[in-house]
Amino acid sequence: xxxxxxxxxxxxxxxxxxxxxxxxxxxxxxxxxxxxxxxxxxxxxxxxxxxxxxxxxxxxxxxxxxxxxxxxxxxxxxxxxxxxxxxxxxxxxxxxxxxxxxxxxxxxxxxxxxxxxxxxxxxxxxxxxxxxxxxxxxxxxxxxxxxxxxxxxxxxxxxxxxxxxxxxxxxxxxxxxxxxxxxxxxxxxxxxxxxxxxxxxxxxxxxxxxxxxxxxxxxxxxxxxxxxxxxxxxxxxxxxxxxxxxxxxxxxxxxxxxxxxxxxxxxxxxxxxxxxxxxxxxxxxxxxxxxxxxxxxxxxxxxxxxxxxxxxxxxxxxxxxxxxxxxxxxxxxxxxxxxxxxxxxxxxxxxxxxxxxxxxxxxxxxxxxxxxxxxxxxxxxxxxxxxxxxxxxxxxxxxxxxxxxx
Amino acid sequence: xxxxxxxxxxxxxxxxxxxxxxxxxxxxxxxxxxxxxxxxxxxxxxxxxxxxxxxxxxxxxxxxxxxxxxxxxxxxxxxxxxxxxxxxxxxxxxxxxxxxxxxxxxxxxxxxxxxxxxxxxxxxxxxxxxxxxxxxxxxxxxxxxxxxxxxxxxxxxxxxxxxxxxxxxxxxxxxxxxxxxxxxxxxxxxxxxxxxxxxxxxxxxxxxxxxxxxxxxxxxxxxxxxxxxxxxxxxxxxxxxxxxxxxxxxxxxxxxxxxxxxxxxxxxxxxxxxxxxxxxxxxxxxxxxxxxxxxxxxxxxxxxxxxxxxxxxxxxxxxxxxxxxxxxxxxxxxxxxxxxxxxxxxxxxxxxxxxxxxxxxxxxxxxxxxxxxxxxxxxxxxxxxxxxxxxxxxxxxxxxxxxxxx
Numbered sequence: 008x009x010x011x012x013x014x015x016x017x018x019x020x021x022x023x024x025x026x027x028x029x030x031x032x033x034x035x036x037x038x039x040x041x042x043x044x045x046x047x048x049x050x051x052x053x054x055x056x057x058x059x060x061x062x063x064x065x066x067x068x069x070x071x072x073x074x075x076x077x078x079x080x081x082x083x084x085x086x087x088x089x090x091x092x093x094x095x096x097x098x099x100x101x102x103x104x105x106x107x108x109x110x111x112x113x114x115x116x117x118x119x120x121x122x123x124x125x126x127x128x129x130x131x132x133x134x135x136x137x138x139x140x141x142x143x144x145x146x147x148x149x150x151x152x153x154x155x156x157x158x159x160x161x162x163x164x165x166x167x168x169x170x171x172x173x174x175x176x177x178x179x180x181x182x183x184x185x186x187x188x189x190x191x192x193x194x195x196x197x198x199x200x201x202x203x204x205x206x207x208x209x210x211x212x213x214x215x216x217x218x219x220x221x222x223x224x225x226x227x228x229x230x231x232x233x234x235x236x237x238x239x240x241x242x243x244x245x246x247x248x249x250x251x252x253x254x255x256x257x258x259x260x261x262x263x264x265x266x267x268x269x270x271x272x273x274x275x276x277x278x279x280x281x282x283x284x285x286x287x288x289x290x291x292x293x294x295x296x297x298x299x300x301x302x303x304x305x306x307x308x309x310x311x312x313x314x315x316x317x318x319x320x321x322x323x324x325x326x327x328x329x330x331x332x333x334x335x336x337x338x339x340x341x342x343x344x345x346x347x348x349x350x351x352x353x354x355x356x357x358x359x360x361x362x363x364x365x366x367x368x369x370x371x372x373x374x375x376x377x378x379x380x381x382x383x384x385x386x387x388x389x390x391x392x393x394x395x396x397x398x399x400x401x402x403x404x405x406x407x408x409x410x411x412x413x
Numbered sequence: 414x415x416x417x418x419x420x421x422x423x424x425x426x427x428x429x430x431x432x433x434x435x436x437x438x439x440x441x442x443x444x445x446x447x448x449x450x451x452x453x454x455x456x457x458x459x460x461x462x463x464x465x466x467x468x469x470x471x472x473x474x475x476x477x478x479x480x481x482x483x484x485x486x487x488x489x490x491x492x493x494x495x496x497x498x499x500x501x502x503x504x505x506x507x508x509x510x511x512x513x514x515x516x517x518x519x520x521x522x523x524x525x526x527x528x529x530x531x532x533x534x535x536x537x538x539x540x541x542x543x544x545x546x547x548x549x550x551x552x553x554x555x556x557x558x559x560x561x562x563x564x565x566x567x568x569x570x571x572x573x574x575x576x577x578x579x580x581x582x583x584x585x586x587x588x589x590x591x592x593x594x595x596x597x598x599x600x601x602x603x604x605x606x607x608x609x610x611x612x613x614x615x616x617x618x619x620x621x622x623x624x625x626x627x628x629x630x631x632x633x634x635x636x637x638x639x640x641x642x643x644x645x646x647x648x649x650x651x652x653x654x655x656x657x658x659x660x661x662x663x664x665x666x667x668x669x670x671x672x673x674x675x676x677x678x679x680x681x682x683x684x685x686x687x688x689x690x691x692x693x694x695x696x697x698x699x700x701x702x703x704x705x706x707x708x709x710x711x712x713x714x715x716x717x718x719x720x721x722x723x724x725x726x727x728x729x730x731x732x733x734x735x736x737x738x739x740x741x742x743x744x745x746x747x748x749x750x751x752x753x754x755x756x757x758x759x760x761x762x763x764x765x766x767x768x769x770x771x772x773x774x775x776x777x778x779x780x781x782x783x784x785x786x787x788x789x790x791x792x793x794x795x796x797x798x799x800x801x802x803x804x805x806x807x808x809x810x811x812x813x814x815x816x817x818x819x
């Protein structure tokens with residue numbers, strides 16, 4: 008597997024993209040298009056929030072038909088809680104993009120991100136779609152411009168692509184994503200758009216996307232704690248001309264690994280760019296009864312405000328880690344718990360078999376001063392394991408979120 | 414029902430208390446005793462965390478026997494995750510208090526709050542218990558000193574008492590509490606100690622305490638998200654000489670209301686004193702399918718970091734309220750949702766039947782600038798209702814929690 012420099016949605020064959028400022032935001036890029044030269048199969052995962060934004064409802068229907076050829080995305084306005092007018096606007100966006108690109112509206116996925124409850128400036132959006140379509144290109148630059156245009160409070164663009172050798176040729180998987188307002192525990196909108204030139208049947212694309220999402224995007228958020236607009240969608244256009252993947256053979260496994268590499272990278276980038284984040288935290292749980300229990304434990308630690316503020320303060324407060332394990336809703340024996348914290352500067356053994364260990368405060372300060380921190384927790388119940396990623400919780404988080412709307 | 418000025422655990426007949434600095438903390442009061450002149454029936458509610466501090470395990474056993482005569486509490490150290498030594502220390506605390514007071518150790522409730530994972534300075538604690546017992550008094554001042562001694566990051570003491578007329582005499586219910594560290598969503602230790610001179614059988618005391626806790630302390634936290642040390646315990650010594658309450662008659666109802674008034678007041682005080690809090694938020698949900706659904710919805714809103722930071726920023730970001738309702742895990746129709754925000758300065762109608770309403774930004778600023786804010790949410794599904802209390806989320810929250818341990 009090869010990671011492509013400056014890779015993105017335009018890295019796989021036959022995909023064009025564009026992104027520019029059309030006037031939804033004051034000055035930053037705010038509209039992106041992704042287009043496949045040929046019809047593609049599509050799969051998607053959407054927010055589980057009871058309240059779903061209009062573009063989510065629209066794109067869900069497109070994904071149900073398993074075929075799409077374009078994606079239109081605006082930032083600066085979520086088109087959520089905008090009533091029946093919002094549904095019309097999402098349909099109009101698909102229609103405008105489709106007409107311009109010679110594609111049926113029901114082949115166009117729509118996504119929006121930004122403030123909730125304010126009607127889209129629809130004239131601006133529709134005119135912007137017309138303009139942006141003219142910029143579509145399959146260049147590296149075009150992919151990066153699309154990645155820029157889907158940002159909200161993100162401080163950097165998130166994009167990557169990997170190339171993988173299958174038995175009958177090479178396929179490429181690329182993606183762009185936007186993170187958060189906030190990643191934990193009430194995820195603000197997370198959008199991820201994946202393109203690939205692999206030939207794969209829609210059921211297997213859907214299965215691969217679902218399984219990969221469970222171990223990537225879902226491990227930076229909490230099931231059920233999703234925003235009104237979250238979506239991960241993938242387009243596979245078959246232009247690599249590999250023998251179509253239609254069973255879970257070795258080609259499928261390689262494709263899955265490529266897809267999962269892209270998704271894991273994008274998920275980690277989202278966390279690294281968490282609002283106000285100063286640290287990147289990785290929580291590895293092992294010894295749980297099963298993987299599902301391990302995921303609950305890992306998420307409980309990574310979403311704890313008290314754990315997050317402790318790491319911001321570079322404080323080896325393992326008691327908060329233990330407390331978060333304890334309220335995860337998973338049974339385990341306190342006397343089996345072990346906790347280790349690690350960074351490039353060394354290892355801190357904090358708890359073994361439920362008993363606190365002595366540690367050197369000076370070493371702890373050195374270790375916790377690093378930006379990347381790993382937390383290992385073991386609960387001695389079985390072979391279940393999981394990894395979750397998160398960031399710390401700083402003054403700036405409060406600052407950014409205290410005045411987002413106005 | 415009469416609210417007693419400077420009321421506390423010493424307000425009911427036959428209860429003595431004391432609190433002082435014994436040396437667990439650097440300088441603040443850190444040890445409290447509560448003592449009933451006669452044996453009392455007892456009931457309690459304890460943390461649901463898998464990891465339970467040693468004093469919780471101890472006090473659970475006392476409560477199972479339904480009889481107790483004293484409570485010993487230290488602050489500055491939680492005696493949690495301290496292994497078998499911690500269990501011994503909790504037992505020694507009960508033993509030391511019991512010997513000094515002429516009570517069996519198994520009649521002494523024990524509670525601790527403070528840092529996790531550090532062994533108690535047990536010699537200091539045991540000597541402190543001896544000393545503190547000499548200060549026991551039934552005065553107003555003694556009750557307030559006990560309230561001070563159980564504080565950790567609390568900026569003020571929490572205490573109250575009410576007197577209520579039953580069919581056969583007047584009874585008094587008093588209490589002291591400490592809040593948190595943090596109230597949402599990962600509650601740091603919450604302790605509440607209730608005394609009453611009512612004569613009541615232990616099953617009804619337990620029932621009343623359980624039901625009252627569900628509508629008071631549990632509505633400022635999240636079920637399952639409890640610390641290792643939380644407890645609410647009540648002692649009823651019968652010294653008011655009312656006809657013992659042994660059925661759910663009118664006397665029971667009056668007693669319940671008195672108890673619930675004390676618990677609700679203490680719970681609200683805990684929220685008002687939330688770390689770094691600048692606002693007091695009350696969330697009232699109505700129109701849910703049932704009360705249980707309403708409680709889930711209210712808690713989801715009050716525990717949302719995004720809602721909390723928005724109110725800190727005095728931002729009428731109702732989209733975050735809607736999003737939090739949406740991921741509460743309760744079904745409802747988005748088209749039925751209504752949201753109103755209110756303060757002493759006026760009312761903001763934000764959402765009706767799922768559609769955003771125009772509102773005056775200047776009025777919104779005036780209304781949200783108040784300290785006390787009410788949020789009304791209706792979901793149009795039935796007659797279930799609930800109230801939850803919380804606070805906003807400020808820079809200071811992060812500051813306080815980033816350096817708690819060191």
